Amino acid sequence: MTDYGFRSRFAAQKPWTPLRYSPWHEALWQFLSTACLAFGAWYIIWRWMFSVNFEALWFSIPLLVAETGAYLGLFLFTLNLWSAKSPELPPLPVTTRDCSGDPDAPERPLAVDVFFATYSEDPELVRQGLQAAKALTYPHPIDLKVHVLDDGKRPAMAAVAAEEGVNYITRSDNLGFKAGNLRNAMTVTGGDFILICDADMIPFPTFLEETLGYFRDEKVAWVQTPQWFYDVPPGVPLPAKLERRLGRPGRWLGQAVERVVGPIQLGEDPFANDPQLFFDVILRRRNWANASFCCGAGSIHRREAVMEAALRQWSDAIEAEAGRDEASARRLTGETAIAESIKSAMRWQGALDTEFQPYKFHVSEDIYTSIALHSDRERGWKSVLHPVPQARMLSPNDLLSWMLQRFKYAGGTLDIFVTDSPLFRPGLTGAQKLMYAATFYSYLSPIWNVIFLVSPIVFLLTGIAPLAGYSLDFFIHITPFLVLNELSKLVSTWGNSNSKGRAWYLATFPLSLQALWTVLRGKKIAFPVTPKDRQVGTYGRLVRWQIGVVVLTLVSLAWGWVAYAQGRHGYGLGAMLANTLWGLTNASSMLPIIRAAFWQPDAEFESEIVAGKMHPHQSKGEEAVSP
Template sequence: MNFYFNEFEKRKPPQPTPHSLPRELLYQYLATCNIFLGLWYLIWRWGFALNYEAMWFSFPLAFAESCAFIGTILFTFNLWKTKDEPKQNPPKTINECITEPMEDRPLSVDILFPSFDEEPELVELSIKDALKVTYPHEIEIRIFILDDGKRPEMAALAKKMQVEYITRDSNIGYKAGNLRNALEQTYGDFIVICDADTRPFPSILENTLGYFKNPDVAWVQTPQWFFDLPAGERLPLWLKKRLGTPVGWLGSVIERFYGPVTLGRDPFANDPQMFYDIIQRRRNWANASFCCGAGSIHRREAVMEAALRSYSRQISKEHDAVEKQIRKLTKEKQVDSNISLNLRQEIIFDTEFTPYKFHVSEDIYTSLILHSDTERQWRSVQHPQVESKMLSPQDLQSWTVQRFKYSAGSIDIFMNDNPLTKKGMNLKQKLMYGASFWSNLSAIWNIIFLACPIVYFLTSIAPVSAYDTTFYMHFLPFVITAELAMMVGTWGVSGYQGKTNFLSFFPVNLRALWTVLRGRKISFPTTPKNRQKGRFLHLVIPQIAVLLLSLASMLFAWYAYSTQTFGDYSLGGLILNSFWAINNMMAMWGMIAAACWSPPSANMPSQIKVEELNYGIE
């Protein structure tokens, strides 16, 4: 089949950024300076720089700055240092991976491909690559298609590829339920979890099973790499195609001064290198890198043990709650032992045993359960090397569905099973998980940051006591050291597009927060693997509104200042808020451009009609 990504098949994944101790020490110095300067700024901000004549404006901004600063502290802690788990030679037998020796034998590994509605031709590519996985020692590798779609064509594919096929009668628990059903019918010592489009490299087991020589390692997450990201066009060629050769020459002049400029490359900021190579990798030192699903390798013993303990705690919790209600109704001090026993058995009968938590974010939820296991203190490893390739969302609708699912799932866990109050995890782990969940609440203060320059331009009311020298003496050192620390801390990985998308993500993030607060159930939509046909401007109406309001209000304020026809603007306030508004507009423009982006039609033979987006809410 002529897939759009055929032309990208020969692409090579990026190498992990090399660790540099001098750069790490420089980052720690700059980040520490930034934290102290931030505290200095906020103490001054709350104590001396509030505009008491406009507290309706000044207080929300100070609140937003404080919330963002908490995020800065958590992010600094996350990026503090790199401590990769030492790589070990692949084990030869099972006894090298367990504490209590047993009858020795070669390892057994199950490679699982959960599927629901993906094209069989796409899954076939993944199976072909899985069949190429090698290992330097004797090993039993079994490959399974876990078909939740109950499709005859998938069963025929499994037979054709000579791999195992598992299906079930219902779709309870979606992917997590699909995995649980597979665990009941398989026996591998280790489980490789793939998505339907995950194409494992031959080296995935050879390079990762060595970590399991430490019997406390529960899972290893490998970086996800989207090999199909658009390559983009250099500015001179882009201008030449659309405006002719003379304007194309102008693009060459611009690049001579500015450096290479590429347009249309990864319009959705899908490149996960920042997340895996920086954020996840630097959680190794705190044993807090979490599972992200595809490309992860799990120790079966760990998943089952932690699940059994969690299951037991859940039964006991429900049993105690029901007995409490019975005692309250009967006024008895103790429930009859026979009634109590029957009640417990009924609860056990009604409660599902779920090795992988039935949740829209089952991967991070399972990580929480394992990291909080008080009896085993399971460890996780973020492996730095890419060991598989997969497909990225190819349109804004698919991207939005995926981001909504991630955000809502994380917020739901934060609200209903907060890791900060969970027993079994140490403070470092709680802070790392807290950083992930806190970032998903950022839309609350990001809206304030987007609105503030607009309010100032339209009213000339400042959110601070004055845009004077004292303000800049407190504000600029904090902002400059923050940018320097970020640049040094993420050296070698581009982060600008990710930062701007983080800001422009606010409508989806707010929708996710509101969904969780209302107690609405979040469904488990699969991310489409084909590009959805059409433009998606209806998804970026809030971003368009912010861009137009920012631009119009900025022009109005400068006109009013130059003609002295309205308000009481200060030049310093106008300059600062203009930079602020331009940054906001650039962030919004990235998302708007993504809504209009489409690849060359020749490369997109398979397209699907767009249905109205529901963000995966039931």
């Protein structure tokens, strides 16, 4: 039986401890972030009013638009992180009455269905999750049922389900992919709550004990838990690494650095898979706005909420279709009104033609479900991000798998924004719309990131500045903004290093642009299953644009400093220093993803593959994410 790393060196890793809420910490963050936004607005206004280079508007205006766009993204990001307050976990419910809000409701033990959605994954991988799900604990009587949702219709998977004593569910078609798989399972199960697991997810025994308490609030529709990847290389803490080189003074130096910037692990996961920054900071801090969205695996849903939202959307779709049909009929017949019997027939036909979808048939069905529930103003459904990881999963261990996953995330999210944006959906509160806007807006960042990457190269090669001049006035306006931006980020993510995340955010511009272009052309985003095994080989072709940025930046730096030494027009010292720092920052941001493309596991990791603990497979389909 394949072990998939459970007895590997990674098995001893423990999930992160959530950041503690501190009102003093939050007050400091809010002060610094407000000051940052104020100085940022001062800088942007000054840029538009006093620094435009009218002799090079083709260069100056795009950079100004990019800076303004990035500032708006910073404003939305600040709103996202504004408050870390989250609901407290109430006592665990004993019976269904405790979750209904009705003191006269009948009492019976809670019923929980655990869904493992699978398609092509190794059945032995799924077995690990099934065994863990059967071991879920709860201090009160509970009706727990575990189900395998196999869209692959594989006898081997059915055999594993039978051996583990769990229910095996399949269907005649794969309509709707994962969303359709979940919908089909809902029609043949009846639990009060549904725990959604991916094929590689291993729930901790305490999952239900850590989440079901929130459902004492009858308005809570789902609880999302962080996705934690246990199989990433843990790396070596900076103090330990320096101690090996410099002795005890090295440890002291490393500890001093970490006190300022947070923990630093050398040799850790080269793919920036660690999701703590997203779950423990970004998504957790949407609790204040009731806008923490569902991320699929690791979430538990109130069946009533999912079904009711689906029924409401189904009814609205029928009414909308009937309205269009009625308008067409009036145009065709010239009548000013249509008989009620004909209207009823139109609604009936619409009901037959409209698919009932508890989970939207979409590559990002989890976010779609979140939007549908949040926008139900009549019921006022709530969501909660529980900050403590309650499961472990496998992460992409090669750049191709990583890009397949991220392309699906980016394309699916952008498709919702373009085709069915919640920003114009009735029912969502203003705060919820702002939180969803922050999500969608972040995927537009490659538009201005490309300009930021190209701008120092253009100046260094041509001597043409994108602003009127790199004067003292420029540095007076930009310096406090940049300093406060760094300080506020350090405080907001205290205990989490965000340097790698920011580097990847900038370096993934080709992938994000490809996702945006795909959506704008109206092409459908595919439903690729992220490979669970490491793919063999290196992927230099996937980072050719990032390599190009590094090479062009270094060449332009050499050219620019030679021009400065020769005293050529336009190459002032202030301009050279600013663009050198800018260019080197850009180039260094490309290095992590380039390194990931050529990363190979160390000898110990390879020995596990040779021993059969991990099964590498040569991958096909690089073109799917090769912009």
